[in-house]
Amino acid sequence: MESKQFQLNDIVEMKKQHPCGTNAWKIIRMGADIRIKCEGCQHSVLIPRKEFEKKMKRRLVEADPQ
Ligand SMILES: [Zn+2]
Numbered sequence: 519m520e521s522k523q524f525q526l527n528d529i530v531e532m533k534k535q536h537p538c539g540t541n542a543w544k545i546i547r548m549g550a551d552i553r554i555k556c557e558g559c560q561h562s563v564l565i566p567r568k569e570f571e572k573k574m575k576r577r578l579v580e581a582d583p584q
Contacts, residue, residue, distance in 0.1 A: 522571055527581035529557065532573050536561065542578055 524530060526548050535541035540558025547553035552570045555562040565573070 522574055522577075524574065524577055525581055528577050529579035530554070530577050531575045533575050534573070545581075 524545060526545055528545050529542050530545065531541050532543060532554075536543075536556045536558060538556060538559040538561070540556055542557040543554040544557060545552060546555050546562065547564075549567075551564050551566050553562055553564045554570070
């Protein structure tokens with residue numbers, strides 16, 4: 519299985535959409551925990567990296583390299 523690629527500022531799709539109906543999340547913090555922000559309602563959540571990797575479906579938009 520291909521390992522998931524993601525970096526800060528990427529927009530990703532999760533396996534479950536947010537209750538607001540949007541399924542696009544921006545990665546706004548990277549670390550042992552990852553903070554993602556819903557592109558629909560701007561709600562943000564902090565999740566452990568392991569859990570994030572499990573719940574992330576795919577990358578929608580790749581951030582420009584810094
Ligand atoms: Zn939302």
